[in-house]
Amino acid sequence: MSKGINMAALKNSTSNRPLDGICDFYNGKTLFITGCTGFMGKVLLEKLLRSCPGVAKIYLLIRPKKGQEAQERLQQLVCSPLFDTIRKERPMDLHKLLPIEGDITQPELNIGPSDRAVLERTVNVVFHSAATVKFDEKLKLSVTINMLGTxxxxxxxxxxxxxxxxxxxxxxxxxxxxxxxxxxxxxPPIGPAQVVSLVEALDEDLVDSLTGELIGKRPNTYTFTKALAESWLKDNKGDLPLVVIRPSIVLSSINEPLKGWVDNWNGPTGIIAAAGKGLFRTMLCDPNKIADLVPVDMVINLMIVSAWRIAHSPSKEILVYNCCTGMRKPIKWKDFVHLCFKYSRKHPVMDVSFYPAGSVTSHRYVNNVRKYLLHWLPAYVVDTVVRIWGGKPILLRIQDKLDKAAVCLEYFATNEWRFDDENVRQLALTLSESDREEFCFDVAKIDWNNYLENYVLGIRRFIFKEDASTLPKARRQVSRLYWTYKITQVLSVLCIWHFLALRYAPLRRLWSNALRLLLHIARMLPFI
Structure with a gap:
């Protein structure tokens, strides 16, 4: 798709006829959403109910899980703090949510004939966000969900x-x-049909052994299968009014409906949560590369607006929107890490194990040394003590999970991309002032200081489930850990220096003179 085609379509449509407002477009519409139980799906669902009150019905594809039927999972979903405003102000709107039992991994999505007939007859807008977002997912399952599910x-x-x-x-x-x-x-370097044929024909162990060769330069099965899905859509969409939304690394909400809302450990969130507990202090990362991070509610607003846009201006080409911050509101990894540590100390969680501090490095050897000294050694010592006292050691297991999460992020934290977002900018120009405010996806408005402070507070509130009333106690605990941390640093430096002084005569003389000077100052202090 050429950019010229996109821009021409946008200009022609706006000049020919005025467009209805976004809320007006959704009045009386019936929607179908996949992935509604995921992080982005929940935010999409809440935003549609709150900002598009005229929506008639929203059908939700929900897979029965752990003995829970679709209706039970839906009830659990809407009990989230995310839906507090809806429950208080318009509780009847929750009756618009209608679960459809199904499974994205099964033929026909495992939807029953009667439900399929209803969807085929009534649905106006479909949002497809169901996917496996695990970077290290096995290729067979990743193809099944991200590719065949699409x-x-x-x-x-x-x-x-x-x-x-x-x-x-x-x-x-x-x-x-x-x-x-x-x-x-x-x-993609390999066609979707070829990959599907291989995955379906070979057993899982053989597919696993071929995964590295199949995905090529891509770092994981997630990015690979998403590329396959896009390629297949381009060749097989037919006359469908299709748009593709490409977010970068999605973090907590910036504004709606709750600042800092996040409900999963994926991506950097798990690492930042562990750093706030004092359990994570170093990571392989190029501090001067751009961290392309985007708030989840801005991605959702773009999705809602893009549906409105394609409905008013059908296109034979697939409209693609890169929802990213690197071009318009960049932040470097070193600044992201610094601010997260800063606010983790300002708004600490309870029961912090060690003082929250750390840094990133682009040198793998340096990072490995730091990992052994700052992650594995303390975990081994603590777990050994716990085992001696008859407790259940868990720190080594936690560090193993954190290490795997960090390895998954390394590729994205040591590389940098230029994501063109001209279509996103042009889309914003077609909105009225009120719609631009209600469905804001202008990343240039992000204040990283304010946003990341709310992000850390969101991790505290929604991940660790800690009330704001516990903050004073948590701050006192971190203050004590701070002095322990500083004293440990001083003692470590003195021990290293003493060890070196014992081996080298010039350093030994310098060390002796320094000690004499300190003793002399100590004797003088009472008389000053």
Whole structure:
């Protein structure tokens, strides 16, 4: 898709006729959402209910899980703090949510015939955000969910008589094998049909052994299968009114409905949460590279607006939107890490193990030394003491999980990309002032200081479930740990210096003179 085609379509549509407001567009519409129980899906659901009150019905594809039926999982979902405003102000709107039992990994999405008939007859807008976001997922399962699941959804959408928009959520990193990523779909080195044939024909162990060769320059199966899904969509979308949203690294909400809301440990969040506990202090990362991070509510607003846009201006080409911050509001990894540690100390969690401090380095050897000294050694010592006292050691197990999470992030923290976002900018120009405010996706408005402070507070409140009333006690604890941390640093330096002084005569003389000077000052102090 060329940028010229996109821009021409946008200009022609705005000049020919005025567009309805976004809320007006959703009045009376029936929606279908996959991935509604995931992080982004929940925010999408809440935003649609709150800002588009005229929505008629929202069908939700929900897989039964752990003995819970779809209806039970839906009830659990809407009990989240995320839906507090809806429950208090418009509780009847929750009745618009209708669970459809199904499974993205199964043929026909495992949706029953009667439910399929309802969807085919009534749905106007589809949001497809169901995916496995595990970077280290096995290729077979990743293909099944991210690739085949998308194919099955498209087959269903082609039978929807009233469909006006299909929004597919991808990732900005599906093209991480190239430095500059435009808002277009690039062909993968291996065709989707070939990969599907291999995965279906071979057993899982053989697929695992071939994974590295298949994904090529991409770092994981997630980015690889997302690229495959985009390529398949380009060749098989037919006449579907399709848009693709590509967010970068999605973090907590910046504004809506709760500042700092986050409910999972994925991506940097788990690392920052562990750093706040004092359990994580070093990571392989290029401090001067741009960290392309984006608030979840801005991604959701872009999704809602993009559906409105494609419904008003159908296009034969797939419209792609890179939802990223690196071009318009960049922040470097060193600044992100510094601010997260700063606010983790200002708003500490309870039961911190060690004083929250640390840094990043682009040198693998230095990072490995730091890991052994600052992560593994303390964990081994503490677990040994706990085992001696008859307790259950857990720190080594925690460090193992953190180490795997850090390895998954290394590729993104040591590289940098230029994600073109011209389509996103042009889309914003088509909005009225009120819609631009209600459905804001202008990343240039992000204040990183304020946002990351709320991010850390959100981790404290929503991940660790700690009330604001516990902050004074937590701060006192961190203050004590601070002095312990400083005293330990001084003693460590003195021990190292003493060890060196014993081996080298010039250092030994310097060390002796320093000690004499300190003793002399100590004798003088009472008389000053």
């Amino acid at each position: 194919q099955r959804l498209v087959e269903l959408c082609k039978r929807m008589h009233q469909l006006e928009a299909l929004v597919h959520v991808s990732t900005a990193y599906c093209n991480c094998d190239r430095y500059e990523v435009k808002e277009t779909i690039y062909p």
